[in-house]
Amino acid sequence: MQNIPLLLLISILLYYILSQAPGGPLAPYLQNPHITPADIERLKHNFGLDQPLPIRYARWLGHILTGDLGYSNSNSETVVQAILERMPATFELMGASFVLSLIVGVAAGIFSAIRPYTPFDYIVTSFAFFGQSMPVFWFALMMQLAFAVYGFTGFGVHVALPSASICYTDECPLWDRLEHLVLPTITLSLLYIAQWSRFMRSSMLEVVKTDYMRTARAKGLASTLVVMKHGFRNALIPLVTIIALSLPGIFAGAIVTETIFAWPGMGRLFFNALGQQDFSLLMGYLMFVSFLVVFFNLLADVVYAWLDPRVKYS
Amino acid sequence: MAATIPVMPAPGVRDDDDVAISRNVTIKRFRKHKLALIGAVVIVLIVLAAVFAPLLHLQDPNAIDNVHWNGTPLAPGQFGHILGIDENGRDLLSRLVYGAQISLTVAVFAVVMELAIGIFIGAISGYYGGWVDFWLMRLTDVFLSIPLLPLLLMLTAIVAASSNKAALNFSVIVAIIGGLSWPATARLVRASFLQLREREFTEAARAIGNRDGRIIFRHLLPNAVAPIIVQGTLEVANVIILESTLSFLGFGIQPPTASWGNMLANAQANLTLAPWAAIFPGLAIFVTVLSINYLGDGLRDALDPNMK
Numbered sequence: 001m002q003n004i005p006l007l008l009l010i011s012i013l014l015y016y017i018l019s020q021a022p023g024g025p026l027a028p029y030l031q032n033p034h035i036t037p038a039d040i041e042r043l044k045h046n047f048g049l050d051q052p053l054p055i056r057y058a059r060w061l062g063h064i065l066t067g068d069l070g071y072s073n074s075n076s077e078t079v080v081q082a083i084l085e086r087m088p089a090t091f092e093l094m095g096a097s098f099v100l101s102l103i104v105g106v107a108a109g110i111f112s113a114i115r116p117y118t119p120f121d122y123i124v125t126s127f128a129f130f131g132q133s134m135p136v137f138w139f140a141l142m143m144q145l146a147f148a149v150y151g152f153t154g155f156g157v158h159v160a161l162p163s164a165s166i167c168y169t170d171e172c173p174l175w176d177r178l179e180h181l182v183l184p185t186i187t188l189s190l191l192y193i194a195q196w197s198r199f200m201r202s203s204m205l206e207v208v209k210t211d212y213m214r215t216a217r218a219k220g221l222a223s224t225l226v227v228m229k230h231g232f233r234n235a236l237i238p239l240v241t242i243i244a245l246s247l248p249g250i251f252a253g254a255i256v257t258e259t260i261f262a263w264p265g266m267g268r269l270f271f272n273a274l275g276q277q278d279f280s281l282l283m284g285y286l287m288f289v290s291f292l293v294v295f296f297n298l299l300a301d302v303v304y305a306w307l308d309p310r311v312k313y314s
Numbered sequence: 315m316a317a318t319i320p321v322m323p324a325p326g327v328r329d330d331d332d333v334a335i336s337r338n339v340t341i342k343r344f345r346k347h348k349l350a351l352i353g354a355v356v357i358v359l360i361v362l363a364a365v366f367a368p369l370l371h372l373q374d375p376n377a378i379d380n381v382h383w384n385g386t387p388l389a390p391g392q393f394g395h396i397l398g399i400d401e402n403g404r405d406l407l408s409r410l411v412y413g414a415q416i417s418l419t420v421a422v423f424a425v426v427m428e429l430a431i432g433i434f435i436g437a438i439s440g441y442y443g444g445w446v447d448f449w450l451m452r453l454t455d456v457f458l459s460i461p462l463l464p465l466l467l468m469l470t471a472i473v474a475a476s477s478n479k480a481a482l483n484f485s486v487i488v489a490i491i492g493g494l495s496w497p498a499t500a501r502l503v504r505a506s507f508l509q510l511r512e513r514e515f516t517e518a519a520r521a522i523g524n525r526d527g528r529i530i531f532r533h534l535l536p537n538a539v540a541p542i543i544v545q546g547t548l549e550v551a552n553v554i555i556l557e558s559t560l561s562f563l564g565f566g567i568q569p570p571t572a573s574w575g576n577m578l579a580n581a582q583a584n585l586t587l588a589p590w591a592a593i594f595p596g597l598a599i600f601v602t603v604l605s606i607n608y609l610g611d612g613l614r615d616a617l618d619p620n621m622k
Contacts, residue, residue, distance in 0.1 A: 002452075009456045017469065022476045129611075133604035135555050137562045138596030141581055145593075149586050252463035256559060260582060270464060274471045274565065282468045290460045297459070 003294050010290045011064065014283055015057050021279045069284035074276035075269075079284035083266055090254055090265030096185040097250070101192035102243075106236070108193070109200025113208065113235075114227055124197055131194025136253050140187045140260040147183060163261065184261040188253050192246055199242050204235040237307045244300030251289050343616040350612020353605035360602055364414035372408035376570045387588035400577070400591050401584050410598055413572040417599070420488055420567070421553040427492025428553075429546050432499025437530050439500065440507025451504070454497040463559065466490055470565040482568055487560065491553055502545055506538035540617040547610035551603045558599050574599045 026043055029035050044050045048059060063070070069079035112124035144163045151160030162180050207213060208231060216226045251267070258267035266285060273281040305311045344350060363370070373395075380403065388399035390406075397406035439450040469490050473481055510516060511534065519533045554574075560566030561575025569576055574595045581592035 002455075006452065006455055006459065009452060010459055013456055014460070017472070021472045129604060129607055133551065133600055133607050135558055135562075135596060135599050135603070137559055138578065138592075138599060141578070141585065141592050141596065144582070145585055145589050149589070248459065248461035251461045255464060255467075256563070259563065270467075271563065274467055274563075277471060277475045279468075279472070282464075282471065286460060286464055286468065289464070293459045293461070 003298050007291060007294055010294075011061060011287060012057065014286055014290075015060060016053075018279055018283045019053060019056075021277075064287070069287065070280035072273070072278055072281040072284075074273055074278035074281065079281050082269060082281060083284060083288055086264060086266045086269045089263060090258070090267060093181070093184055093188060093257070093263060093265060094250060094254060096181055097188040097192070100185055101189045101196055104189070105193045105196030106200050106239070109197040110204055110227070110232060110235070112197070113201045113204030114231075116205065121201075124201065128194040128198040128201075131190045132198075134190060136187060136191065136256045137260060139190055140183075140257060143183045143187055144260070184257050184263055187261070188250070188257045191253065192250070195246065196239065196242065199239060200235060203238055204231060207231045207235045210234075237304065240300050240304050240307065244297045247293050247296050248289075251293075340616045344612050347608075347612035347615055349608045350615075353608035353612070356601065356605040357609060360414055360598075360605075361418065363411055364418055367411045367415060370411065372411060373405040375408045375412040375572050376404060378403035387584060387591050389588075390590055397594055398588070398590055401580055401588065406577075406591060406594060409572040409577055410574075410594060413574045413577055413595065414598065414602075416484070416567055416571060416573040417554055417557060417575070418602075420484065420491070420557045420573070421550045423488045424492040424495070424553045424557070425546055425549045427488065428496045428549060429499055429542065431493070432496035433503050433535070433542065435496065436500040436503025436505075437507055437535065440504035441511055441526070441530050441534065443508075443511075447504070450500070454500050457494060457497045462494060463556070465494060466556070466560060467563065467565055469494075470560065474565065479564075479568055482565065484567070487557060487566055491556055491560075495549070495553065495556070499542070499545055499549070502541055503538060506541060507534055510534045510537050544610055544614045544617060547606060547613055551606040551610065554599060554603055554606070 026040060026047075026049065029040060029043065041050075048056060051059075067080060069083075071077075072079045072082045075082045108124045108127075112118075112121040115121060147161045148163030149160075161182055163183065213226060213230055216230045217223065221230075254265065255267035255270055257263065258265045259271045262268070266289075270282065270285045273285070387401045388395060390396060390398040392398065395405050395407070397410065400406050400409065435450050435454070439447045470482055470487075473486055473490075507530075516529065516533060519529045524533070557566055558573065558575030558578075561573045562578050564576075564579060566575055567573035569579070577595040578592060581588075581595075585592055
């Protein structure tokens with residue numbers, strides 16, 4: 001169980017960085033002409049800001065453990081409230097991207113591995129390079145340009161996808177919500193379709209060479225059955241680790257994607273807080289996201305051991 | 315890998331010939347990788363354009379063409395502006411070329427810094443093992459668990475709040491990116507060192523009384539250099555994307571200095587008006603990063619075919 005100390009170390013590092021922010025939590029008061037330096041001193045004393053850093057950290061940690069991440073000045077609500085309000089939108093986007101990346105990435109990787117060096121394989125491997133080299137924000141702009149600004153004109157109709165935002169009221173039909181999800185989901189998925197298809201391809205190429213695959217074929221099983229039942233399942237196992245490792249990047253990608261598509265999620269909340277210098281929110285977001293990353297890495301280890309009985313954790 | 319027996323040259327045989335042969339094989343393998351060759355050529359062209367920008371007779375990248383600019387961006391190919399004019403009346407091609415200078419130098423300096431830190435931590439960790447290794451690896455875990463982009467954004471926001479956004483100059487961006495993106499390199503170097511320190515030549519170097527520093531840098535590091543070169547190359551591509559993302563979001567290189575990222579900062583607002591202003595800078599990033607990724611892939615195949 002290294003995860004608790006890991007989270008502690010993360011919180012120490014983040015707290016130290018936060019303590020370097022100018023003005024500290026009292027920054028909004030410093031600009032107020034009605035507040036005298038004496039008031040500031042009194043506030044500092046009341047909030048315990050005149051205490052040494054380790055003591056402030058210990059108190060802050062105590063608050064975190066009771067689920068209190070502080071107050072977000074730019075949103076006029078607590079950090080926990082602000083994050084929880086935006087969480088469904090972010091998870092909707094990330095969930096849709098995860099499903100899309102998994103289906104497309106795994107399928108493309110498997111098919112290019114069982115027919116290596118065919119035109120399809122070249123298309124998949126080239127696409128993987130293209131996707132890995134594409135800056136997310138530019139891809140987002142190009143998607144908006146192609147599908148929202150220009151759209152599709154033909155057969156007497158003009159179809160354009162919405163470029164921004166999300167509709168959450170009950171009046172919005174499901175179709176409308178799905179329509180809003182299309183461009184952000186594709187944008188966020190591109191990198192992971194690329195990475196996971198590339199990984200699945202090499203993982204499957206390894207599996208195809210193994211003895212049990214040869215045995216399965218030698219005893220006369222149909223080749224699709226061999227690929228699907230014996231190969232696919234084993235090639236899929238290491239992907240669990242890769243998915244867990246992708247998680248910090250998906251959160252980073254969500255910041256860019258949500259900002260460009262005006263998606264009301266945690267990523268845009270974070271970006272808006274940057275401009276407002278709302279450091280307690282930035283801090284709360286980073287702590288929350290790091291916690292999720294550590295948690296999902298732990299989960300990935302457990303799932304891995306469950307999928308692959310050869311792996312034993314002491 | 316740990317089980318492989320190191321191939322040692324027979325006593326008395328000069329191993330210069332072996333080195334020469336393996337170098338030829340390396341070059342041959344690299345030349346087989348057509349896309350890596352194309353990538354290398356593209357990168358050389360872009361670097362040459364960036365280095366010799368003053369000789370290309372471009373307009374001043376920050377000069378406003380008051381004669382032809384009427385407040386809106388101009389389409390490519392008019393009045394001698396090959397790629398058009400941006401929303402502030404500046405020549406797009408010239409900003410693209412001068413932007414290459416910034417984006418590439420930020421990437422190279424940040425990667426040098428990140429490799430220096432990563433090699434140092436990875437080497438110490440892998441060579442000494444024990445509790446030094448344990449704590450250094452926990453430190454890398456910390457940096458690998460915090461998503462990099464938000465962490466960078468928070469640091470740049472702190473720097474910006476401490477004085478103003480103009481404080482986010484070249485060296486600050488390099489220091490922040492280079493100072494935070496070393497964990498992957500550290501892990502890579504550590505993995506090589508864990509194997510290398512068990513090899514006989516290491517034992518021999520220790521037996522004749524070399525100091526640890528000399529063993530690490532003169533005996534082990536040269537043997538771990540192939541994966542580091544590959545990693546460094548691919549990291550240049552990653553850092554170009556990272557820096558352009560920061561600059562796009564307004565927390566990287568600050569205008570009026572052109573970088574490929576901040577050229578796109580207003581692209582979304584002008585997307586219907588001036589799609590070309592959104593297309594070209596991003597295309598420059600994409601082509602450069604793609605070329606570097608192919609180059610890195612070719613180097614990986616050439617230097618170490620077992621690595622994948």
